[in-house]
Amino acid sequence: MSIKKISWQQELKQALQAIGIESELYTSDSFLLLKFQDNEELHLNLLSIAKHPDSAETLLLQQQYSASEKQLIQLWEDIWYTKPVQILSRISALLGKNKRIHGRKTSIITITQPEADRFLQENHLQGSAKARHRYALVLEGQFVAVATFSAKRKMTRKHADYTSVELIRFATADGFTVQGGLSKLIKHLIKTILPSDVMTYADLDWSYGKGYTKLGFEMVSQMPPAEIWLDQSTNIRYFPHRLPAEIIADLAPLATSEKIVYLNSLHYISVFNTGNLKYILLCQ
Structure with a gap:
């Protein structure tokens, strides 16, 4: 009898259950999300590498949850595979279980x-x-x-x-x-x-920056979603300007459509973040 491999989303759900956190998968339009039985304010948006909504649709969903005073975390498949311990710890902290x-x-x-x-x-x-x-x-x-x-x-x-x-x-x-x-x-x-000041950024995939506000920081700007290239052979993420030097050189003469084809041929796939918030704390 063959053994059926469970999806990464089910793997996440089981890992949460193993540390005493009960959760439930649900769908909303083209999104697969996860909610927690004892917390209605925190939700995860589970984004698969092979097929996912675009950044504009994802940011709109995040804004809708924020307007309802709910936090929506963007959790990508590759991040789960590379940082499972840190993810479980972060979720546990957000649920007040630490x-x-x-x-x-x-x-x-x-x-x-x-x-x-x-x-x-x-x-x-x-x-x-x-x-x-x-x-x-x-x-x-x-x-x-x-x-x-x-x-x-x-x-x-x-x-x-x-x-x-x-x-x-x-x-x-x-x-x-x-x-x-x-x-x-x-x-x-x-x-x-x-x-004179301390500045920092809140990663909108994981935080709305409320903790910084409580410490006296002021939100001064918001960066839009950014394109990221994921090397599927190593699960390393690169912003376009930080791709390996030899790849940047090869991309220079290519048109945009050609760049995508070339990167895909090297097993790079396009993902994104939902941007970040810049905060400043005045000290003087």
């Missing part, structure tokens, strides 16, 4: 880039990124949260002494929510390097 730690019980230490890389690769959906300033919250000798920031950048268009620093990554350890943790880390950064 163990809560008070930030005041933690201490702050400066960490190295390799230490930040290890923690963020394990606990952040986007992995790690190079940063100038890196801090961890520590409880009983263990990292429970990490935040990384850029170097200060002069913003002379505002005034000669104005500087800005970017919050690049923030993540908590799997299974934990650190209450006041991000606020504590940002206040430490501000006290340490004295920027």
Whole structure:
């Protein structure tokens, strides 16, 4: 007897059930979505690589859910396959099922880039990124949260002494929510390097940025959905300008339709995000 392989959406549903989260798949027009039995505010839009609605239709659906005071997360098939542990942890946190730690019980230490890389690769959906300033919250000798920031950048268009620093990554350890943790880390950064503002981005696939608003950030702009090319052989995502150099060179003389055919021949497929929100926290 042959064994029938279950779909990735069913695999996700079973993985959620295994950690005590009951969910239900349902359809809405051309979308396959997932809702939770004990939470009516959070929903997942499950986007398959081979066939999916376009970015405009997806963004409209997201806006409809937001208008109804519901959060719609865009979960792509390749992200589920590459980051299942981080996805389950993020969903658990959004549903309020994580163990809560008070930030005041933690201490702050400066960490190295390799230490930040290890923690963020394990606990952040986007992995790690190079940063100038890196801090961890520590409880009983263990990292429970990490935040990384850029170097200060002069913003002379505002005034000669104005500087800005970017919050690049923030993540908590799997299974934990650190209450006041991000606020504590940002206040430490501000006290340490004295920027004029702290800026960051909320990924609209996963967040409406409400947490930043609660910390005093102001939303200043919204970026539209962006095209992304997924290398199906490695499950690595690339923005068009960050494709491998040899591919960019080969694409240069081609028309748009020819570029798509060429990338498809290399097993790249077009996906997208729903954009992001830019937030700024004034410090001075």
